[in-house]
Amino acid sequence: MPAWFTPATALCGLMFAISPFLIANAPYESTMGLVQKIFYVHLPSAWMFLIAAIVCGVASIRFLFRGDARHDRLAWAAAELVVLFGIVTLVTGPLWARKAWGVWWQWDVRLTASLIGWMVSVAYLLLRKYGGPGSDKLAAGLALFGMANVPFIYISVNYWRTIHPTTSVVPTLPTSFGLPLWFSTVMFLLLFVLLLRARVRLEEQRAELDELYLSVDG
Amino acid sequence: MMSILGVMVGYNPGDLATDWASTVVLHAQQPEAVDEFVPIDELPPQDQLPAAPLLVVAYAFVVLALFAYLVSVARRLGAVQRDLERLQAELKRSGRT
Amino acid sequence: MLRKDLMVEVRSLEIAYTTLFFAVSCVLVFAFALVQEGRPPADGAAGILWIAIAFAGTLALGRAFERERQSETLRALLLAPAARPAVYVGKLLGIVTLLVAGEIVLVPLVALFFQAPLLARPIWLAIILVTGTVGFAAVGTLFAAMLVRAQSRDVLLPVLLYPITVPVIIAGVRATAALLQPEVDGEILRFWLALLMCFDIVFVTLALWTFEPLMTD
Numbered sequence: 001m002p003a004w005f006t007p008a009t010a011l012c013g014l015m016f017a018i019s020p021f022l023i024a025n026a027p028y029e030s031t032m033g034l035v036q037k038i039f040y041v042h043l044p045s046a047w048m049f050l051i052a053a054i055v056c057g058v059a060s061i062r063f064l065f066r067g068d069a070r071h072d073r074l075a076w077a078a079a080e081l082v083v084l085f086g087i088v089t090l091v092t093g094p095l096w097a098r099k100a101w102g103v104w105w106q107w108d109v110r111l112t113a114s115l116i117g118w119m120v121s122v123a124y125l126l127l128r129k130y131g132g133p134g135s136d137k138l139a140a141g142l143a144l145f146g147m148a149n150v151p152f153i154y155i156s157v158n159y160w161r162t163i164h165p166t167t168s169v170v171p172t173l174p175t176s177f178g179l180p181l182w183f184s185t186v187m188f189l190l191l192f193v194l195l196l197r198a199r200v201r202l203e204e205q206r207a208e209l210d211e212l213y214l215s216v217d218g
Numbered sequence: 219m220m221s222i223l224g225v226m227v228g229y230n231p232g233d234l235a236t237d238w239a240s241t242v243v244l245h246a247q248q249p250e251a252v253d254e255f256v257p258i259d260e261l262p263p264q265d266q267l268p269a270a271p272l273l274v275v276a277y278a279f280v281v282l283a284l285f286a287y288l289v290s291v292a293r294r295l296g297a298v299q300r301d302l303e304r305l306q307a308e309l310k311r312s313g314r315t
Numbered sequence: 316m317l318r319k320d321l322m323v324e325v326r327s328l329e330i331a332y333t334t335l336f337f338a339v340s341c342v343l344v345f346a347f348a349l350v351q352e353g354r355p356p357a358d359g360a361a362g363i364l365w366i367a368i369a370f371a372g373t374l375a376l377g378r379a380f381e382r383e384r385q386s387e388t389l390r391a392l393l394l395a396p397a398a399r400p401a402v403y404v405g406k407l408l409g410i411v412t413l414l415v416a417g418e419i420v421l422v423p424l425v426a427l428f429f430q431a432p433l434l435a436r437p438i439w440l441a442i443i444l445v446t447g448t449v450g451f452a453a454v455g456t457l458f459a460a461m462l463v464r465a466q467s468r469d470v471l472l473p474v475l476l477y478p479i480t481v482p483v484i485i486a487g488v489r490a491t492a493a494l495l496q497p498e499v500d501g502e503i504l505r506f507w508l509a510l511l512m513c514f515d516i517v518f519v520t521l522a523l524w525t526f527e528p529l530m531t532d
Contacts, residue, residue, distance in 0.1 A: 035269035038276045064528040095276040119478040132466030141529045145479045205298040
């Protein structure tokens with residue numbers, strides 16, 4: 001593991017310890033009250049969900065067209081993080097929605113497209129696990145199509161009628177809300193990078209193991 | 219099956235609330251009809267949900283999910299690490315043939 | 316030589332007949348399950364039509380490439396470098412033709428069982444069906460081709476295909492449903508059609524771009 005990994009982990013842990021205080025001290029939102037505080041984990045998870053999908057897609061393109069296994073390892077790691085942050089987003093969202101909107105779920109564009117994007121990442125993992133030889137390239141092709149979904153998810157709230165807040169909400173947040181949000185986002189981003197690096201390490205070790213097996217057999 | 223039809227039929231860029239037969243399908247699935255955004259303090263008291271359980275469950279879920287993934291990666295890494303060490307020890311013993 | 320070509324032709328008719336029969340059975344199952352006392356669910360026709368197309372399409376895709384796998388013709392075709400995009404386009408057109416032929420049978424059937432005026436505006440319906448089918452088949456042909464040599468390919472094709480093509484199906488259903496209204500809202504119809512065409516362009520472009528690296532070892 002690289003030199004920055006352990007100090008970064010310590011920093012991330014520290015941020016996790018501090019965050020409850022920042023979140024608790026943030027003011028109550030006028031219409032939604034206490035439940036709005038789910039926002040401070042829901043929004044960063046959603047961003048990590050989209051970022052992971054983009055990382056997976058870009059790494060897949062590079063793997064498809066250059067054939068370097070490093071990109072494939074990164075793509076696989078990123079896909080697992082899409083599933084992880086996707087689950088977190090798709091669970092925290094409805095928990096918030098139940099109170100704020102009165103319903104658990106809406107079949108609007110953003111939620112539907114997000115659910116579909118998440119399913120694509122699950123399909124990616126199934127393919128890697130059960131597809132047999134050659135499934136690395138196939139999964140890369142799938143990830144490409146999945147990544148095309150991402151901008152659609154993001155801008156959909158601005159063009160379709162929906163209860164979900166639009167993208168103009170975050171930039172216009174007052175500082176008292178903005179500070180815990182950005183703190184939380186940086187924390188999630190750091191966590192994302194750490195998890196990605198650890199997962200890539202797993203792939204690297206597996207590759208080393210495979211090579212060793214091959215040299216034994218050969 | 220009705221929920222699938224709800225997907226198909228309720229998905230509309232137009233006015234969600236006044237869409238034709240789909241509102242029937244949507245209403246059938248949901249605990250209470252929501253025609254527009256109603257601020258929570260304007261609801262009658264018996265409709266107000268306690269927020270604290272939702273908040274706690276949400277944060278608990280986040281922590282658990284992240285922790286579970288961390289454990290999963292750590293375990294897989296440990297297993298591969300063990301295999302690597304075992305294989306390397308074998309190779310050393312057999313003189314790196 | 317002639318006999319071999321004839322065998323190929325008969326084989327592809329076999330796919331057409333079995334796919335069509337499957338699609339009809341699908342519609343029948345929906346009819347038995349959903350039509351109560353002669354009353355079908357309101358606005359069910361659009362959804363059921365597209366579900367039948369999606370299921371039948373997946374089946375046809377799996378079968379169409381089964382033949383390639385067994386005779387290794389795909390590998391032989393791919394050895395000619397200039398032909399690779401042509402291989403994809405050829406397969407795509409074949410699948411689209413097959414599906415459209417199936418739809419010609421399915422539409423009156425669904426219209427009958429679900430009492431929907433599907434045939435009231437046939438030109439618009441044809442446009443919707445063709446653009447939707449092209450979108451579905453564009454992704455399907457690519458995935459089916461790349462899965463030819465994979466394990467568990469029969470299960471994996473729907474697993475990979477449906478999440479990507481659900482937006483196409485949704486758009487197709489919404490466009491068809493808009494067409495079934497007594498007073499067609501032109502704006503909504505055009506919107507969904509435009510979205511379908513966008514999907515077609517994006518998917519076909521992506522597929523053409525990635526076909527070669529995906530099919531070469």
